[in-house]
Every structure is written in C-alpha cells, then in structure tokens.
Amino acid sequence: MAIExxxxxxxxxxxxxxxxxxxxxxxxxxxxxxKYGIDGRYTVTSLxxxxxxxxxxxETKNKLKFRQKLRLRVYDDADTHSTAFFEVKQxxxxxxxxxxxxxxxxxxxxxxxxxxxxxxxxxxxxxxxQVFREIDHFRSLYNLRPEMxxxxxxxxxxxxxxxxxxxxxxxxxxxxSDDLHLEHGPSGENFIDKDLVVLEVKVNHSVPLWLTRMLxxxxxxxxxxxxxxxxxxxxxxxxxxxxxxxxxxxxxxx
Numbered sequence: 001m002a003i004e005x006x007x008x009x010x011x012x013x014x015x016x017x018x019x020x021x022x023x024x025x026x027x028x029x030x031x032x033x034x035k036y037g038i039d040g041r042y043t044v045t046s047l048x049x050x051x052x053x054x055x056x057x058x059e060t061k062n063k064l065k066f067r068q069k070l071r072l073r074v075y076d077d078a079d080t081h082s083t084a085f086f087e088v089k090q091x092x093x094x095x096x097x098x099x100x101x102x103x104x105x106x107x108x109x110x111x112x113x114x115x116x117x118x119x120x121x122x123x124x125x126x127x128x129x130q131v132f133r134e135i136d137h138f139r140s141l142y143n144l145r146p147e148m149x150x151x152x153x154x155x156x157x158x159x160x161x162x163x164x165x166x167x168x169x170x171x172x173x174x175x176x177s178d179d180l181h182l183e184h185g186p187s188g189e190n191f192i193d194k195d196l197v198v199l200e201v202k203v204n205h206s207v208p209l210w211l212t213r214m215l216x217x218x219x220x221x222x223x224x225x226x227x228x229x230x231x232x233x234x235x236x237x238x239x240x241x242x243x244x245x246x247x248x249x250x251x252x253x254x
Contacts, residue, residue: 005131007097008164011207013199013215014223020169020197026214027157031167034156037076044170045151045186047072048228049144056142057232066092069228070135070144072108074182080106084182086126086135096202101128101135105182112146115139148177148235150227151186152198162208170198175231191227191234198225 015023033040049070050056059067068090074082086108087100103126111124119136126132138144152170159165174188192198199220201207 005097005099007095008202008204009094009206010096011094011201011222012225013201013220014192014225015197015199015218015220017171017195017197019218019220020171020199023199023214023218023220024155024157024169026218027167027211030160030162030208030210031157031165032160034158034166036156037154040156040158042154042156043076043151043186044154045074045078045149045182047149047180047182048147048231049139050147050232051142051144054232056144056147057229060226061229063224066090068138070138072182074105077185078105079183080104080109082183084108086132088131088135088138099131099134101126101131103127103132146180148175148228148231149180149182149188150175150231151188152227153186159208164204165208165211166202167211168200168202170200170227171196173198173227175227175235177235189234191231192225198227 036042048056049072056067056069060069068088071087071089073085073087078084082105083102084105085100085102087098090097090099103124107125111119121129121132121136124132150173152173155169155171157167172194173190173192174186175191176188179187201211201215
C-alpha cells in the first residue's frame with residue numbers, strides 16, 4: 001500500500017457473489033493473497049472530494065478521456081494518529097496513474113482546516129512533498145472540498161508468477177455524506193445490491209490468457225462501475241426526494 005506513484009491498466013467487472021467465489025477458487029493455482037490485511041482481506045474507507053458544481057462527478061460520469069479524482073484514504077480501523085493516504089487518481093482511457101503520499105490523518109485534517117489560508121506546505125509531516133504540492137494545486141484549481149465517504153471490504157490477490165498482476169474483489173460497498181470523519185469507520189448505506197461485487201483486474205500491460213478465459217467461462221462481463229458516481233447519485237436522490245427509495249444496481253440477466 002506504500003507505493004507512491006504507479007501507472008497501470010484497470011478492467012472493471014460487476015459480478016455476483018457466486019461468480020466471485022468460483023473465480024477465487026479457480027485462480028488459486030495462479031494467485032496468492034495480497035500481503036496486506038489478513039489473508040488479503042481489509043477494509044478501505046475513502047473521503048472523496050468534489051467542487052461546488054460537482055465537476056469531478058460530471059467528468060467521470062461523462063467519461064472524459066482524461067479525468068481525475070482526489071481522495072483521502074485509510075485502511076481497517078483507524079484513528080486520527082493512523083497513517084492516511086492522500087491520492088490523486090488520473091485516468092486516460094484504460095490507463096490509470098496514481099500519485100499519493102502518506103501522512104498522519106490528523107495532519108491531513110489540519111491541512112483541510114487551513115485550505116482558505118496561505119498554507120506553507122513545508123509545515124506538514126508528509127512522505128512526499130512533491131506529491132503534496134500536486135495535490136494542493138489540484139485541490140485549489142478545482143476548488144475541491146470533502147464530499148462523501150465511500151467504504152468497502154476488499155479481498156486482494158497477487159500473481160504468483162506475474163508480479164504485475166493484481167486482482168481485487170470489493171463487496172459491501174457503502175457511502176455516507178452526513179459524517180465525513182474517516183476515523184468513525186466504514187458505516188454508511190449500501191449503494192449497490194449486496195449480492196454484487198466490484199472486480200478489478202490490474203495489470204501493467206495485458207491480462208493473462210488464463211485469466212481472460214476464466215472470466216469468459218464464468219460470463220463475467222466488463223462494466224463501468226464508478227464507486228464515486230454511484231454513491232453520489234444515491235446520496236443526491238436522498239437529498240432531493242427524501243422518499244426513502246433506493247435504486248438498486250443489478251447485472252442484466254441475473
């Protein structure tokens with residue numbers, strides 16, 4: 001989790017929990033649990049940022065060729081002294097570039113509390129001052145502010161014979177906007193059906209043939225699944241209509 005800059009390709013799928021179980025079983029000869037978490041399992045909780053006119057949402061929703069997001073992330077149980085990851089995620093077509101730095105969560109909050117002042121970035125305790133300057137520029141250029149928290153339980157697998165291959169399964173996806181404190185944990189409202197899993201295949205070049213065949217055999221279809229956009233739409237529906245109606249996301253034909 002400590003790599004601070006990398007570029008890779010990502011393919012996203014929306015699959016059922018039964019497809020997930022079978023895929024994990026078939027991948028065992030090729031994949032091992034990620035070294036982070038317990039048996040590759042951990043919880044991800046992220047604070048997403050957007051502008052007052054929700055530029056980030058519309059750039060993502062409209063699938064601009066180049067788009068980017070800013071998020072502050074913690075793993076598993078965290079308090080204000082825990083390590084947080086401040087990250088800019090940029091995407092051009094299917095190629096993803098991530099630039100991130102590590103800092104104590106309380107330092108991230110101190111920075112956010114002072115964003116309307118002439119902040120001296122050198123005063124903050126961070127792992128990468130250059131990335132911090134990029135984050136500050138991006139936040140200032142778009143007038144970004146905390147928008148919502150998205151959390152999920154992740155199972156991560158790493159290639160046994162291919163160091164470039166990483167596969168993640170995200171389930172129990174939740175969101176909230178009424179409490180933007182990361183240290184309060186991964187609570188929130190499920191924003192996709194609980195029987196669905198977001199599968200991400202992450203490679204530097206191309207997906208191995210054996211994995212491509214497995215995905216085809218199990219009828220796993222590629223599908224865009226923006227966690228931020230789906231969460232945003234659910235929370236905005238709550239604000240605007242206050243009807244208590246939740247639009248569930250299903251895989252067509254399942």
